[in-house]
Amino acid sequence: MKSLTIIAVMVFCSFAASAQDTTKKAWVSGAARGVIYGDRYGVLEGTDSVTASRLNSGHTMVDLTANIKPNANTYINAMARIRNDYGGFWGGGVTFDLRQLYIKGVIGNFLRYQVGDLDYKLTPYTFYNNDQFAFAIPGAFEVYRQMVNYDMFYQDENTWRQQGVAGDFALQFAKFADEMQFNFFATRQNPTDFNFTSERIFYGGSINLLQSKYFQIGVNYVEMADILGTSNDTTAIHTPVQTIKAGIYYPTQKLNLQLETEFGNSSASILNDTSYTPRSDYFYNIYLKAEYKPLNLYGKFNYIDIGPAFSSPGAQSLRVNYDGATTIFNRYTKDQIERPIALIDVLRDASLYNYRLSANLQSFLPRFGNAQPYGPATPNRKGYTLTVGQENFKEWWDFEASYQNLSEIVGQGTSALRSYTTTQLAATVHANEFFDIKNNINIEIHSWNEQTTRSGTEDYENVDFNNNSLSLGVEIETVSNLYVLFGLTQLNSKGFELYAIRDVDGMVVDFSEYETDMEESLMAFGLRYDFSKHNQLQFNWQQMVVNDNLENIPGYEFNQLALTYNLKF
Amino acid sequence: MMKQILTLLTVLLVFTACERDLNTEGPDLVDLYGDLAVLEELKVSQPSAKFADGETVYFTARFSKLVNWRLTITGTISGAQKIFENKSKVLDASNTTWAGEFSKLPFFKTEMCDVELVANDSIKFNTQFIIQSLVEPKGLVVADFENGMNPEWSTFVQSGANMSFNITDQGAASPQGEFFYDMAGEVNWDWLIGMIEFPGAAYSETESFPLPENPNDVYFNAMIYVPDSITNAVILFQFREDDNEDGTFTEANEDMYAIELKGNFESGWQVYSQKYADLVSIVNGAPAEPNGNKKLEPNKLNRISLLFLANPSSGYSKALLDYVIFTEGKPLIP
Structure with a gap:
């Protein structure tokens, strides 16, 4: 019945769209996707006669969005997803879901509001959806990342998809300041079960004063809180975070100078829970950027100090659930051991991803990034980052190189502090511009090196852990809009780290010895045809090899064929 | 411009003078x-x-x-x-x-x-x-079988083979006191082998057990022993509530909740405890809606029935029962 209702709404909207004249009151937009995967698995040493060596999967789906404007000040968006997993002919694998629903509009030509699904963010220390990768992925694999991000509502602007209400308005001034902007939101994190799970909300807002093009200052406030009385649970978490963000901007004809800072504090407490020790801490961030416009050349300096007890669920929640189980070849080898999460899973398995914010720090995998696993708001870090780069120089290239030196503020289990040194280089060269060739030839190179060290007076205090990633991507336009793709990513992790284990309250209660010498490589050859900017067909052959030199897990490889079709309309 | 920069840096410096707990995180290495x-x-x-x-x-x-x-x-x-x-x-x-x-x-x-x-x-x-x-456990003791059968209790035993529904101190050491209740037999035409009922009237002047109102405060505990060789035993506790407080339980419009124990029992005497609030309604082994006000109300508990069951085609079955007690606030073994 739900499916019929959704279809009926869509059909109604289609008719309404065809009947309109110059002012559209209803129209249909959406996206469509078809994916076919053919995966073949094998162990690197010995044989595995238990695990099926081939796995085919895929789906088609259509997201149909009804866009309705009942009046000039109101807009309704309802998106339904029809998905058919391959192998589910005649309705067997078909699912219908209402994927998105919101209403937005303007009240009194003054207050903008949105009710229902929201994509929202504030600052990297209050409410921010950090990317899943600390290192870069070549363009040949970008299609997978885009599909996961689309399915999980992760936008390029690092917003979190939430359900609730949001509003904003602004005041403009004739003197002393240009504008003052007010933004507020309230979202529901989980409903009560009327037993021992209380209603949990996440709310906040910001007030920003745009004094002029030279100076801006604003305050931000967010809080995750349980509502007492909505269940039998007499305890309730409260995690308010308040920050001030300010920026001074000095543009000249040739130079852009920018000085920004954000600082604030957090306090985490659980009402009526005497076993929980309330924690509070502060952070600050100073950011300088100088840009030389004639050459599009820039340099950046950033210093951070994020306290060990700084707690900001809106900014520290992870996209990836590293405690989750993989979907493809979940168990392998003749002993049918569980296959741990690998790069290919993070790249294309949407079931490993989170929709919700987490009240406490979640588990992470050090080999996917150990310096700032929770993004810029990672607690217990201080240090600086130096960056230089050039954007789109004569359409020849873009590049950025950075060096980051961080350390802990307090030690974990010892007074000795870890230090984290990260260097990154990312460059894209548009080779066709050198040779004046019309068709695009793009070459991408990324490298990422992250070293974690700690030296103590005793051997058991020492930590020495390295992550390296090297990526190469080539994209050649052969005939108009038909691209040949090559992508290679290697991720190597080696060394010893003591991984902090936290309890449900986020306190470090133990350490787990994490020793690894793991090599992962992902290589792809592909063809992509761009029907338009929003309509692409891509075929990839790719090979992934996972090799554990310590033999904690048996090495394995996947050979994969993937055909993806994406359309937005 | 300089004034703005100095103001900003002053605010930042004042702010960063805040104190911070610099104790190490986690247990000492x-x-x-x-x-x-x-x-x-x-x-x-x-x-x-x-x-x-x-x-x-x-x-x-x-x-x-x-x-x-x-x-x-x-x-x-x-x-x-x-x-x-x-x-x-x-x-x-x-x-x-x-x-x-x-x-x-x-x-x-x-x-x-x-x-x-x-x-x-x-x-x-x-x-x-x-x-x-030693301190005796605090709570309402429903049965410890140390003083024989309470005349208010009632039993029903099928006329099967090798039936033994009786209080004894033979065959196993009692986990509490000297005696326990032995339930055993083979009934090849019915799941029910036998049962024993404990009415509320045996414990109070009203028809209900003298228990608190809050189901989250009441725990039901029973000591059970199923020999390792027995794999077919099913033990079903039924809790009948007198929702309208008329002194009797009426199946058609009052609540009955249950605990069903079956499958692999651990060796030796075991204490099975369950919070009253976690009791469920079961009919023929499947979850069902209660017939009454659908509220778990220990203060209206009218009768406890213990049904000893086994698949009629599975042969002889046996289980021992001792020390049935309601405790408040926590189970018998916290």
Whole structure:
């Protein structure tokens, strides 16, 4: 019945769209996707006669969005997803879901509001959806990342998809300041079960004063809180975070100078829970950027100090659930051991991803990034980052190189502090511009090196852990809009780290010895045809090899064929 | 411009002068990875205790680093056990205080106890302790079978083969007192082998059990023993509530909740405990809507029935029952 209702709404909207004249009151937009995967698995040493060596999967789906404007000040968006997993002919694998629903509009030509699904963010220390990768992925694999991000509502602007209400308005001034902007939101994190799970909300807002093009200052406030009385649970978490963000901007004809800072504090407490020790801490961030416009050349300096007890669920929640189980070849080898999460899973398995914010720090995998696993708001870090780069120089290239030196503020289990040194280089060269060739030839190179060290007076205090990633991507336009793709990513992790284990309250209660010498490589050859900017067909052959030199897990490889079709309309 | 920069930096400097807790996070690594040394061997705070008089006893020991330890107190006569387990450097009153409770059946008696401390699976210490008197568990005892059958109870036993629905002290050691209830037999035409019913009238002047109103405060506990050779036993406790408080249970419009125990039972006597609030309604083994007001109300509990069942094609079955008790606030073994 739900499916019929959704279809009926869509059909109604289609008719309404065809009947309109110059002012559209209803129209249909959406996206469509078809994916076919053919995966073949094998162990690197010995044989595995238990695990099926081939796995085919895929789906088609259509997201149909009804866009309705009942009046000039109101807009309704309802998106339904029809998905058919391959192998589910005649309705067997078909699912219908209402994927998105919101209403937005303007009240009194003054207050903008949105009710229902929201994509929202504030600052990297209050409410921010950090990317899943600390290192870069070549363009040949970008299609997978885009599909996961689309399915999980992760936008390029690092917003979190939430359900609730949001509003904003602004005041403009004739003197002393240009504008003052007010933004507020309230979202529901989980409903009560009327037993021992209380209603949990996440709310906040910001007030920003745009004094002029030279100076801006604003305050931000967010809080995750349980509502007492909505269940039998007499305890309730409260995690308010308040920050001030300010920026001074000095543009000249040739130079852009920018000085920004954000600082604030957090306090985490659980009402009526005497076993929980309330924690509070502060952070600050100073950011300088100088840009030389004639050459599009820039340099950046950033210093951070994020306290060990700084707690900001809106900014520290992870996209990836590293405690989750993989979907493809979940168990392998003749002993049918569980296959741990690998790069290919993070790249294309949407079931490993989170929709919700987490009240406490979640588990992470050090080999996917150990310096700032929770993004810029990672607690217990201080240090600086130096960056230089050039954007789109004569359409020849873009590049950025950075060096980051961080350390802990307090030690974990010892007074000795870890230090984290990260260097990154990312460059894209548009080779066709050198040779004046019309068709695009793009070459991408990324490298990422992250070293974690700690030296103590005793051997058991020492930590020495390295992550390296090297990526190469080539994209050649052969005939108009038909691209040949090559992508290679290697991720190597080696060394010893003591991984902090936290309890449900986020306190470090133990350490787990994490020793690894793991090599992962992902290589792809592909063809992509761009029907338009929003309509692409891509075929990839790719090979992934996972090799554990310590033999904690048996090495394995996947050979994969993937055909993806994406359309937005 | 300079004025704005100076203002901003002043605010930032004032802010960064805030104090911060600079204690290390997590347990000290020396506690986890340092050399292990015994700083103080196992000692008992007093050689004997009268638990019935409110006395308690605790055990002490100290190590140079964190250890996983297990302190086992075993009654030399009863075989009862109390086990403390933890990970710490110190054993003291905060983590080993004992008031005579048990972790494994049977109950302790007034007896000598052997006390063993094992740390990190490698270091062992032993001592002894004497129990001079014990505290009876607090709660409403539904049946301990020490004084025969209560005349208010009723039983129904099928006329099958090798039937034995009776109170006995034979065939197994009683986990509490001397006697227990033996249920056994073979009925090849019906699941039900036999049953025993405990009406509320046996425990109060009203028709309901004298229990608190809040189902979250009430725990039902029963000691059950199913021999290892028996794989077909099904034990069904039914809790009938008198929703309209007319003194009787009416199946058509009043609530009945249940606990069904079946499958692989652990060896020996086991305590099965369940919070009253977690009882469910079951009909023929499947979840069902209760027929009454659908509220779990222990103060309106009118009757408890224990049905001993087995698949009629599976042959002989047997289970022993002892010490059925309601406790408040926590189960019999917390």
